[in-house]
Amino acid sequence: MRLPWILAAAVLSLGGLWAQRLPHPPANQLYRTDAVPRIDISIPADSLNAIWNNVTSDYEYHAQFAFTAPGFSVSGIEVGFRLRGNTSRQSAKKSFKISFNSFTSGARTQGVKDLNLNGEHNDPSIMRARIAWELARDLGLPAPRVNHVRLFINGQAYGLYANVEHLNDDFVAHRFARDPGNLYKCLYPANLANLGSSPGAYKLSSGGRRVYELETNKAADDYSGLARFVTALHATTSTQSLCALDSVFQVNDYLKWLAWEITTGHWDNHSFNQNNFYLYEDPASGLMHFMSYDADNTFGIDWFNINWATRGITQFGTYPLYTKIISNPAAQRRLGLFLSELADLTDPAAWTSRNQQIRAQLAPYVEEDPFRSLDYGYDSLDFWTALDQAAGAHVKSGIHPFMATRVASSTVQILQGNVEPIVFPPRIVGHGALGSLPIQVEVWDEATPTVTLHYEPFGGSWQSLVLWDDGGHFDEASGDRLYGGLLTGVSNGFRYYVTASDDQGASTSAPCSPASWTTYAAPNVVLNEVASANVNGPSAPNGAKEDWIELANPGSSAASLNGLYLSDSKSNLGKASLNGYSVPAGGRLVLWAAGSSSFNGALPFKLDALGEGLYLSKQVSGQWVVLDEVRLPPLMEDQSFGRRADLSYTWSVFDQHASPNAPNAGSLGGLIEPEGLRLVGFPNPFSDQFTLRNPFSEPIVVEVYTSLGQRLGQFRVEAASEATWRDEGPAGMRIFTAQGQVLQAFKRD
Numbered sequence: 001m002r003l004p005w006i007l008a009a010a011v012l013s014l015g016g017l018w019a020q021r022l023p024h025p026p027a028n029q030l031y032r033t034d035a036v037p038r039i040d041i042s043i044p045a046d047s048l049n050a051i052w053n054n055v056t057s058d059y060e061y062h063a064q065f066a067f068t069a070p071g072f073s074v075s076g077i078e079v080g081f082r083l084r085g086n087t088s089r090q091s092a093k094k095s096f097k098i099s100f101n102s103f104t105s106g107a108r109t110q111g112v113k114d115l116n117l118n119g120e121h122n123d124p125s126i127m128r129a130r131i132a133w134e135l136a137r138d139l140g141l142p143a144p145r146v147n148h149v150r151l152f153i154n155g156q157a158y159g160l161y162a163n164v165e166h167l168n169d170d171f172v173a174h175r176f177a178r179d180p181g182n183l184y185k186c187l188y189p190a191n192l193a194n195l196g197s198s199p200g201a202y203k204l205s206s207g208g209r210r211v212y213e214l215e216t217n218k219a220a221d222d223y224s225g226l227a228r229f230v231t232a233l234h235a236t237t238s239t240q241s242l243c244a245l246d247s248v249f250q251v252n253d254y255l256k257w258l259a260w261e262i263t264t265g266h267w268d269n270h271s272f273n274q275n276n277f278y279l280y281e282d283p284a285s286g287l288m289h290f291m292s293y294d295a296d297n298t299f300g301i302d303w304f305n306i307n308w309a310t311r312g313i314t315q316f317g318t319y320p321l322y323t324k325i326i327s328n329p330a331a332q333r334r335l336g337l338f339l340s341e342l343a344d345l346t347d348p349a350a351w352t353s354r355n356q357q358i359r360a361q362l363a364p365y366v367e368e369d370p371f372r373s374l375d376y377g378y379d380s381l382d383f384w385t386a387l388d389q390a391a392g393a394h395v396k397s398g399i400h401p402f403m404a405t406r407v408a409s410s411t412v413q414i415l416q417g418n419v420e421p422i423v424f425p426p427r428i429v430g431h432g433a434l435g436s437l438p439i440q441v442e443v444w445d446e447a448t449p450t451v452t453l454h455y456e457p458f459g460g461s462w463q464s465l466v467l468w469d470d471g472g473h474f475d476e477a478s479g480d481r482l483y484g485g486l487l488t489g490v491s492n493g494f495r496y497y498v499t500a501s502d503d504q505g506a507s508t509s510a511p512c513s514p515a516s517w518t519t520y521a522a523p524n525v526v527l528n529e530v531a532s533a534n535v536n537g538p539s540a541p542n543g544a545k546e547d548w549i550e551l552a553n554p555g556s557s558a559a560s561l562n563g564l565y566l567s568d569s570k571s572n573l574g575k576a577s578l579n580g581y582s583v584p585a586g587g588r589l590v591l592w593a594a595g596s597s598s599f600n601g602a603l604p605f606k607l608d609a610l611g612e613g614l615y616l617s618k619q620v621s622g623q624w625v626v627l628d629e630v631r632l633p634p635l636m637e638d639q640s641f642g643r644r645a646d647l648s649y650t651w652s653v654f655d656q657h658a659s660p661n662a663p664n665a666g667s668l669g670g671l672i673e674p675e676g677l678r679l680v681g682f683p684n685p686f687s688d689q690f691t692l693r694n695p696f697s698e699p700i701v702v703e704v705y706t707s708l709g710q711r712l713g714q715f716r717v718e719a720a721s722e723a724t725w726r727d728e729g730p731a732g733m734r735i736f737t738a739q740g741q742v743l744q745a746f747k748r749d
Contacts, residue, residue: 092374125386159369271317300397336414421500432524435555523559529642
């Protein structure tokens with residue numbers, strides 16, 4: 001990543017500091033949004049005719065794939081090619097799926113297993129899905145990557161398509177960093193009706209497919225988690241639903257998704273149309289997560305004569321997941337806070353400008369789309385006016401007026417009064433009792449709450465630890481709603497919960513009943529960053545570009561690794577002994593996956609760039625226990641996968657700026673330059689220090705990055721004051737951000 005790309009991306013994305021913290025894999029080439037790439041499919045004529053003659057078939061035909069974008073192209077890639085979708089199969093402009101691993105096991109292009117190309121034939125703007133998913137990403141939701149591409153089949157133009165990332169095992173590995181749990185694709189009529197506690201009851205079919213289709217771990221075919229979740233859902237009442245579901249469902253994430261669905265008018269969903277959502281059972285927490293999908297029928301598209309811009313936020317649907325939760329007053333208040341956040345993210349000036357940029361980008365390619373007018377007669381004028389005007393029939397509003405009405409309507413529907421702090425499930429890093437355990441918890445509130453971890457060591461008494469959101473307590477960035485701290489002295493494990501109290505005297509705890517965390521007599525050294533496709537990065541002591549694994553020690557004392565093991569196999573945890581190694585206090589250790597133990601730091605196994613598990617373990621009373629683990633997603637050359645910030649819970653792909661033995665680097669994607677926010681810095685260029693002057697009446701926290709996206713640190717500039725930044729990093733450009741927005745760039749000699 002280079003500076004010009006960063007500044008170009010700034011124009012097209014609104015994501016602020018908060019939104020950046022959620023792990024999204026880099027766009028790479030296939031999802032780049034600075035251009036409209038071209039995809040060419042070459043397929044035998046008889047295969048193409050078979051596709052047109054059997055539109056309900058999912059049979060994949062052999063084809064050749066080529067991709068062309070400015071500065072990048074690939075061709076001659078063997079793929080499986082078929083139709084996709086539901087009603088779009090009967091349309092003139094159809095949607096397609098391209099699979100890179102259909103005929104070559106494990107094959108990927110640019111780290112991607114398959115592509116979903118959606119024709120968007122219902123939408124005269126061709127933009128609704130992309131705009132909706134970018135807004136979901138702004139809110140910090142695990143949204144799919146999306147851009148637009150031009151499709152050609154056997155040299156014939158098929159038009160403009162939304163290229164929306166598919167939800168599969170790669171998707172969840174990138175975002176949850178654990179061996180994939182069960183991912184259920186829920187399509188009509190997925191109403192989550194109570195079918196009893198038997199897992200087999202939820203394997204029902206409709207239209208030749210399962211209503212709850214298992215997308216991962218298919219061989220096991222285990223529906224017990226889904227049965228457990230649905231049973232718990234129906235056992236709740238309106239007064240107890242949030243805590244009753246606490247042990248099986250991520251309620252707060254669901255409410256955040258619900259706020260997004262309401263704000264975008266996404267009615268083809270779980271609550272109204274029993275359709276288009278996923279449920280994911282996270283093996284790390286044991287909780288079921290909700291994720292929405294298929295966002296084309298949004299922003300004023302309607303087939304039921306319902307005004308989705310004014311529809312009541314507590315009357316948005318009739319099916320049990322929605323009704324059971326939204327009937328709870330506390331859930332309504334939490335939903336209101338998330339709706340308010342979305343209203344802020346759709347500030348008319350910035351949000352409108354971003355959408356206009358997308359329109360300007362797509363406009364040259366609308367005319368060459370021969371299929372877009374065949375279903376509803378849409379022409380280029382319909383495309384150009386779609387942001388601001390209705391197209392008639394099922395398109396009852398322009399995108400911008402819909403949003404203005406929806407935000408205004410939601411604002412008056414939100415329950416008035418103070419919202420109790422919203423506390424997400426706490427997250428703990430590591431199981432070693434010797435040293436320090438980083439603790440993190442996400443907390444939302446209108447003001448700055450007081451957040452406290454309550455813990456009871458097994459055999460001990462309850463104690464407390466204050467958690468902070470200041471960027472200095474393993475909480476990532478200051479002001480990002482992530483609170484952190486270090487817990488020590490829990491040698492036998494502990495029970496715990498977190499309480500957040502606001503300035504109005506309201507408080508909330510999570511989980512509702514104390515949870516347990518097991519610790520073992522081992523140093524709390526944890527996996528911190530991994531590179532499984534090292535080509536141009538650091539060299540190992542043998543001179544080769546071996547893949548590497550970075551361990552980190554949050555403790556204040558050096559940690560001996562005697563008795564610990566590393567392995568890439570959960571069935572063989574003792575692959576590599578770490579006897580003789582240690583990690584300095586607050587420091588790191590890099591080991592090399594060389595496939596042999598021929599030099600100091602070498603491990604007798606290699607890493608798979610297509611993704612695999614990695615486990616740090618030891619034996620306790622003759623039994624193996626895992627102290628820390630991560631699931632590596634597929635990585636491209638010179639990418640690494642690491643904790644978003646050192647020792648934080650969240651993992652992220654670092655795009656070609658890995659940082660072994662250095663602070664973990666993060667992406668600058670999703671920044672815009674705000675109007676009126678300017679700081680004066682001097683000198684420029686500078687050598688080892690420079691000064692920033694803050695002319696405003698409020699203090700500001702400034703974050704410093706290299707042009708490659710590596711975070712160097714942060715400092716505070718008081719109101720109407722100056723502060724000096726001392727820079728010990730390498731020569732090059734420095735990017736300064738505040739509140740997630742690019743301020744200025746300076747050069748360090």
